Amino acid sequence: MEPTTSPLIHIIRHGQALHNVDRSYPYRDPPLTDAGHEATQQIKIPAVPDLIVISPMTRTIQTAMNAFPSIASAPNETKVQIWPDLREAHDAICNKGISRAEISTKFPDLNFSECPEEWDHPPHTIEGATMRAETVRRRLKELSKEYNNIVLITHRGFIAFLVKGDRYDVCESRSYQFGIDDEAEVDALRFGVNRDTMLRQDFGPTVLVPYRHTPSSDTTLN
Numbered sequence: 001m002e003p004t005t006s007p008l009i010h011i012i013r014h015g016q017a018l019h020n021v022d023r024s025y026p027y028r029d030p031p032l033t034d035a036g037h038e039a040t041q042q043i044k045i046p047a048v049p050d051l052i053v054i055s056p057m058t059r060t061i062q063t064a065m066n067a068f069p070s071i072a073s074a075p076n077e078t079k080v081q082i083w084p085d086l087r088e089a090h091d092a093i094c095n096k097g098i099s100r101a102e103i104s105t106k107f108p109d110l111n112f113s114e115c116p117e118e119w120d121h122p123p124h125t126i127e128g129a130t131m132r133a134e135t136v137r138r139r140l141k142e143l144s145k146e147y148n149n150i151v152l153i154t155h156r157g158f159i160a161f162l163v164k165g166d167r168y169d170v171c172e173s174r175s176y177q178f179g180i181d182d183e184a185e186v187d188a189l190r191f192g193v194n195r196d197t198m199l200r201q202d203f204g205p206t207v208l209v210p211y212r213h214t215p216s217s218d219t220t221l222n
Helices: 034-040 058-067 100-106 126-143 156-162
Strands: 008-013 051-054 079-082 149-154 173-178 191-193 200-202 208-210
Touching: 008 156, 034 058, 051 058, 058 100, 058 149, 126 149, 126 156, 126 173, 149 156
Parallel strands: 008 149, 051 079, 051 149
Antiparallel strands: 008 173, 173 208, 191 200
């Protein structure tokens, strides 16, 4: 596959899950609500993805399957990867996943080999989430040499560490490009307020900047 001159990263927040309507939800890994299932079927992005990268949680995987139903069928031409680094940036019980064996049983067509056998990630820290976001951006930048349109399905809190901008609503999607070397040194692009912590943050050195597309150039998918 020949890369475009400007590969895009399309970031999507998962649909409404049980913990979004029941703030005291006491269990691990909540699924989407009925409304969440319905809304995620309407997600559109301005390009056809050639790689979909998903947080290893039921709500993000269900979002992916609803928005891009072809990934659940064979043969599937769109590559799918599960990245534990896309997990949420909070330690609430609803943000803790289940074991690799359990999630593999729920979604047997996906590859969870990058996930630990048990959900034993270290406790959340701002420093850790900031470093994890840069790790994700670097990995995406490397993959963008091969893939033209990469979809990322993750969580509101982690998105706040990954890119600048207002908080994401459920099912919301936005598209980004990697800043060129000169842009990565511009403070106005690289530094901003983390909308989760409300603290000033460096969103680089690998920086994602919003992609401004025109409606006439859209090719939607689901």
